[in-house]
Amino acid sequence: xxxxxxxxxxxxxxxxxxxxxxxxxxxxxxxxxxxxxxxxxxxxxxxxxxxxxxxxxxxxxxxxxxxxxxxxxxxxxxxxxxxxxxxxxxxxxxxxxxxxxxxxxxxxxxxxxxxxxxxxxxxxxxxxxxxxxxxxxxxxxxxxxxxxxxxxxxxxxxxxxxxxxxxxxxxxxxxxxxxxxxxxxxxxxxxxxxxxxxxxxxxxxxxxxxxxxxxxxxxxxxxxxxxxxxxxxxxxxxxxxxxxxxxxxxxxxxxxxxxxxxxxxxxxxxxxxxxxxxxxxxxxxxxxxxxxxxxxxxxxxxxxxxxxxxxxxxxxxxxxxxxxxxxxxxxxxxxxxxxxxxxxxxxxxxxxxxxxxxxxxxxxxxxxxxxxxxxxxxxxxxxxxxxxxxxxxxxxxxxxxxxxxxxxxxxxxxxxxxxxxxxxxxxxxxxxxxxxxxxxxxxxxxxxxxxxxxxxxxxxxxxxxxxxxxxxxxxxxxxxxxxxxxxxxxxxxxxxxxxxxxxxxxxxxxxxxxxxxxxxxxxxxxxxxxxxxxxxxxxxxxxxxxxxxxxxxxxxxxxxxxxxxxxxxxxxxxxxxxxxxxxxxxxxxxxxxxxxxxxxxxxxxxxxxxxxxxxxxxxxxxxxxxxxxxxxxxxxxxxxxxxx
Numbered sequence: 001x002x003x004x005x006x007x008x009x010x011x012x013x014x015x016x017x018x019x020x021x022x023x024x025x026x027x028x029x030x031x032x033x034x035x036x037x038x039x040x041x042x043x044x045x046x047x048x049x050x051x052x053x054x055x056x057x058x059x060x061x062x063x064x065x066x067x068x069x070x071x072x073x074x075x076x077x078x079x080x081x082x083x084x085x086x087x088x089x090x091x092x093x094x095x096x097x098x099x100x101x102x103x104x105x106x107x108x109x110x111x112x113x114x115x116x117x118x119x120x121x122x123x124x125x126x127x128x129x130x131x132x133x134x135x136x137x138x139x140x141x142x143x144x145x146x147x148x149x150x151x152x153x154x155x156x157x158x159x160x161x162x163x164x165x166x167x168x169x170x171x172x173x174x175x176x177x178x179x180x181x182x183x184x185x186x187x188x189x190x191x192x193x194x195x196x197x198x199x200x201x202x203x204x205x206x207x208x209x210x211x212x213x214x215x216x217x218x219x220x221x222x223x224x225x226x227x228x229x230x231x232x233x234x235x236x237x238x239x240x241x242x243x244x245x246x247x248x249x250x251x252x253x254x255x256x257x258x259x260x261x262x263x264x265x266x267x268x269x270x271x272x273x274x275x276x277x278x279x280x281x282x283x284x285x286x287x288x289x290x291x292x293x294x295x296x297x298x299x300x301x302x303x304x305x306x307x308x309x310x311x312x313x314x315x316x317x318x319x320x321x322x323x324x325x326x327x328x329x330x331x332x333x334x335x336x337x338x339x340x341x342x343x344x345x346x347x348x349x350x351x352x353x354x355x356x357x358x359x360x361x362x363x364x365x366x367x368x369x370x371x372x373x374x375x376x377x378x379x380x381x382x383x384x385x386x387x388x389x390x391x392x393x394x395x396x397x398x399x400x401x402x403x404x405x406x407x408x409x410x411x412x413x414x415x416x417x418x419x420x421x422x423x424x425x426x427x428x429x430x431x432x433x434x435x436x437x438x439x440x441x442x443x444x445x446x447x448x449x450x451x452x453x454x455x456x457x458x459x460x461x462x463x464x465x466x467x468x469x470x471x472x473x474x475x476x477x478x479x480x481x482x483x484x485x486x487x488x489x490x491x492x493x494x495x496x497x498x499x500x501x502x503x504x505x506x507x508x509x510x511x512x513x514x515x516x517x518x519x520x521x522x523x524x525x526x527x528x529x530x531x532x533x534x535x536x537x538x539x540x541x542x543x544x545x546x547x548x549x550x551x552x553x554x555x556x557x558x559x560x561x562x563x564x565x566x567x568x569x570x571x572x573x574x575x576x577x578x579x580x581x582x583x584x585x586x587x588x589x590x591x592x593x594x595x596x597x598x599x600x601x602x603x604x605x606x607x608x609x610x611x612x613x614x615x616x617x618x619x620x621x622x623x624x625x626x627x628x629x630x631x632x633x634x635x636x637x638x639x640x641x642x643x644x
Contacts (some may be wrong), residue, residue, distance in 0.1 A: 016204035018181035020150030054599015062592035063115025065585035084117025092175035151486035160479035194277035223251020273574035281590035288594035296602025303478035314474035323472035346456035354421040356450035396465035399447035446470030488557035513635035519563025520625035526555035534610030
């Protein structure tokens with residue numbers, strides 16, 4: 001399998017591996033970073049964090065359509081991949097600055113970078129092989145392994161960087177990963193010349209002006225109009241469906257109508273194939289809606305409802321085990337050891353606790369707190385230059401807070417009536433100093449963690465065991481569980497390929513359409529499995545084993561392997577050659593819509609019990625599965641007609 005391939009294959013393997021590592025690093029921690037209020041995250045409300053996640057994934061999967069067209073007609077593949085890599089690296093380094101403008105600009109760069117990179121590097125792999133080369137399929141299997149190796153490693157890299165340093169260090173690491181990929185590309189520029197294409201426009205191509213005028217232009221205009229109209233709607237509506245959700249769905253209307261009309265206006269010989277693509281788009285969008293809950297609802301489940309105690313990991317692989325801050329104990333086992341009472345400092349209001357957790361505090365608040373400190377606790381300034389810090393100060397810096405002249409504190413009330421606080425600092429604000437609240441005790445000095453008296457009392461209400469002063473329970477990072485998907489892709493692929501090959505040898509008619517239907521059924525079962533986890537957790541009242549996530553990712557990955565590659569293959573086989581670019585764009589669009597719904601579902605997750613939440617999603621998947629089942633005869637007929 002590994003021999004006899006074109007020279008450029010393994011160059012592309014490593015370029016793609018580094019890019020996918022960077023991409024999945026972002027998917028793994030974007031929501032966690034935006035909503036974190038305990039270790040220096042942005043501290044946005046969960047609904048806003050999920051909105052950002054949904055928008056990011058929607059656009060990051062839609063831009064490849066435009067990027068593919070630009071590469072085909074104007075840029076060529078190598079230049080497009082290079083542009084994409086540079087945009088990716090730029091986006092990550094911008095996000096590492098920790099500023100509001102750089103965060104937004106960085107996300108835009110990532111979306112655009114993926115648009116140039118994703119469709120064109122895959123096309124380069126295909127171009128390495130001559131038509132009919134028997135090694136072609138094996139080459140794509142090797143390339144696909146690079147994708148999944150990168151996806152698997154990504155969350156381990158993220159865990160190491162934030163446990164050892166901070167959130168922003170993750171973006172720096174991802175940026176350097178992209179620079180490695182770019183370096184490999186430039187060093188292989190001549191070798192990969194065969195994989196490139198000369199940009200050209202073919203007579204059968206849909207004119208670029210028509211694409212912009214009839215599809216993308218109207219979509220953008222309607223989407224923007226829908227967003228601003230939605231902002232005028234009552235809060236009862238926008239609390240459930242965010243203005244960005246409404247704008248995105250309104251903007252999707254001309255694209256949906258275009259693809260429906262495309263099948264109606266096509267020549268009679270082309271209609272069956274184009275009509276068959278519509279339910280495949282629906283199935284693909286629904287599947288990716290569930291799969292990409294990995295970065296929204298499933299990450300929230302891992303973060304809040306999964307028992308992540310990691311004694312073995314803490315002892316043997318400590319970089320993958322972070323500290324359990326007070327928020328972890330909301331539904332933890334009463335016997336889980338809490339931080340020592342001396343580790344916590346119960347002087348905060350809700351506002352000052354959020355300032356401390358988000359590492360942004362104004363000088364006036366610091367002075368007020370300093371005046372109330374108990375005996376043995378002092379405010380210690382941490383030198384800005386790491387080389388000037390003592391060993392003690394380096395340890396304290398993890399629990400320190402940056403001090404500014406002014407900070408902006410915003411308060412909202414969520415759907416449960418709970419106050420949520422976000423602390424912002426102007427991008428041009430000058431940091432005055434960094435301080436830690438340090439307690440001196442007979443056993444030594446350690447930094448304390450600021451909490452409200454109410455939180456302090458709730459932590460020790462059941463008289464739990466306590467850890468030594470200054471120590472925290474070690475827990476596996478929530479993002480690590482997302483790597484299970486890539487793990488199962490690698491594990492299951494050969495077995496599933498062998499299973500389907502065995503069916504073919506025995507003459508069993510298990511068509512591509514039936515594989516897609518099976519994928520939808522498995523997707524629904526994965527969500528039902530999580531509904532059962534909701535029952536076992538008493539709807540989130542207590543944490544449950546990580547094996548529930550293990551089971552979910554195992555089942556949904558089987559669904560992915562049945563559905564995603566089959567559907568993608570059908571898009572190219574059922575389309576007339578003159579429409580392949582457009583119909584592939586339809587697939588990316590369906591994926592983008594599904595991804596947007598992933599963010600929307602993550603946003604409403606807290607408004608329902610876990611059991612109800614997963615049952616509602618399972619019901620939606622079940623409806624789509626039934627829809628595909630009823631259309632199986634027509635789909636099979638279309639597939640046979642075109643020899644797909």
